[in-house]
Amino acid sequence: MKSSTAPEPTAWQELLEIALAARAHELSGLGTGGLRLFNGFLEGWPALSVEVFAHTLVIYDYAQPPLADPLIRQIQIFYQTQLSFIQCVILKTRRTAEKRGRVIFGSQPATRLTENGVHYALNLHLNQDAGFYLDTRQLRVWLKENAANKTILNTFAYTGSLGVAARAGGAAQVIHTDRHKNFLSLAKDSYRLNNWPVEMADFMVGDFFSVVARLKRTGPLFDGVILDPPYFSTTAKGRVDLTESVRLINKVRPLIADGGWLVAVNNALFVSGAEYVRALETVCADGYLSIEQFIPAPPDCAGYPATVRRARPTNPAPFNHSTKIALLRVRRKLKMG
Incomplete structure (x- = not known):
């Protein structure tokens, strides 16, 4: 079933590209730190938010019903193409079984990040959010x-x-x-x-x-x-x-x-x-x-x-x-x- 909350095929990629370009100056420190890559509530797609923690991408799908699997796959590929350090991707949806997230690429989510010279332990499956507030x-x-x-x-x-x-x-x-x-x-x-x-x-x-x-x-x-x-x-x-x-x-x-x-x-x-x-x-x-x-x-x-x-x-x-x-x-x- 196609979600009514998904933009047109060319529009969603443009939204992600614009958001990523605005964060270009922040990307050099990624791979060990954390960043919100897309805030759909403000940036044009309320059903989607994307964050990165060290080498792990977290996709939050707030759509009801959830976004179609092929579209999630395209979003995943978009970020993996742009950010070569991504080794794991987690999807969190409003489905009960997926609220804390499931791994859709890779195997081991990041267990730590470094911000401003300080190390923080992570458990990206701990809760509905990532457990670390950006x-x-x-x-x-x-x-x-x-x-x-x-x-x-x-x-x-x-x-x-x-x-x-x-x-x-x-x-x-x-x-x-x-x-x-x-x-x-x-x-x-x-x-x-x-x-x-x-x-x-x-x-x-x-x-x-x-x-x-x-x-x-x-x-x-x-x-x-x-x-x-x-x-x-x-x-x-x-x-x-x-x-x-x-x-x-x-x-x-x-x-x-x-x-x-x-x-x-x-x-x-x-x-x-x-x-x-x-x-x-x-x-x-x-x-x-x-x-x-x-x-x-x-x-x-x-x-x-x-x-x-x-x-x-x-x-x-x-x-x-x-x-x-x-x-x-x-x-x-x-x-x-």
């Missing part, structure tokens, strides 16, 4: 440049890439916390790739609300906290909903030392940039938090002027992408007496 690349750069001698709490750590970047920047300690042990296992693998000791106390498996409550009771304050929650999640202990960013920020702000910082990420496509800024301004109204800067998504994720063909459902401005990253500075009330 849209937070500039945040990893910032963390590496600003974490020296700091104590950092990485909440909703997932596979730990943000905390790993902070550790690479010379952080005195990074504590990663996530509900899922298998996600944190990948963060530990990243430590091993970088020849860092793995201290079990730095990897806390548990519900966000429980861990934060325990740290408030027992732990010293942190110099920085990373808050990058999923767009929605519920547990017996509480609910995570990115339409309620203020509530989550207020949960972690008591853990941050005077003069410390909070990285607050909201990746909800349906939350506009203006709406998120209003939420941040609300939580900053008491004068003990202030917005210091916004960190952009890289252009391979945010789109290039020559490639963007579709408007987003909500306007991310003043951010450049639906992954909205804000750096907040923290002041604490002085205790009297």
Whole structure:
């Protein structure tokens, strides 16, 4: 059955060619790093996204029904022709059996990548996504440049890439916390790739609300906290909903030392940039938090002027992408007496 979401035969190849040409300056570092090669939602084919991690190409087919096998094969050949280092291709679709991906070319997917001099462990079959978010690349750069001698709490750590970047920047300690042990296992693998000791106390498996409550009771304050929650999640202990960013920020702000910082990420496509800024301004109204800067998504994720063909459902401005990253500075009330 032909999918109605596929462009005409000549049109789809032109879209991929234009997108790849816009990224030409990024291609020389590939083979070990990661890049979004095609963001179909913005670049003209919403049913398709393509990323590369080291030597592995990942094709995301969001079409319903999925794109026909011969068309997927043509897309695969297009990229293999352009990028000679590709040794493996994974296809992820909305079919239950393929959500985590199946290998359609080669055998062994990449198990590591290197970005900005830091090694990250990969498991490209771990989840529906690739387990490594390319849209937070500039945040990893910032963390590496600003974490020296700091104590950092990485909440909703997932596979730990943000905390790993902070550790690479010379952080005195990074504590990663996530509900899922298998996600944190990948963060530990990243430590091993970088020849860092793995201290079990730095990897806390548990519900966000429980861990934060325990740290408030027992732990010293942190110099920085990373808050990058999923767009929605519920547990017996509480609910995570990115339409309620203020509530989550207020949960972690008591853990941050005077003069410390909070990285607050909201990746909800349906939350506009203006709406998120209003939420941040609300939580900053008491004068003990202030917005210091916004960190952009890289252009391979945010789109290039020559490639963007579709408007987003909500306007991310003043951010450049639906992954909205804000750096907040923290002041604490002085205790009297």
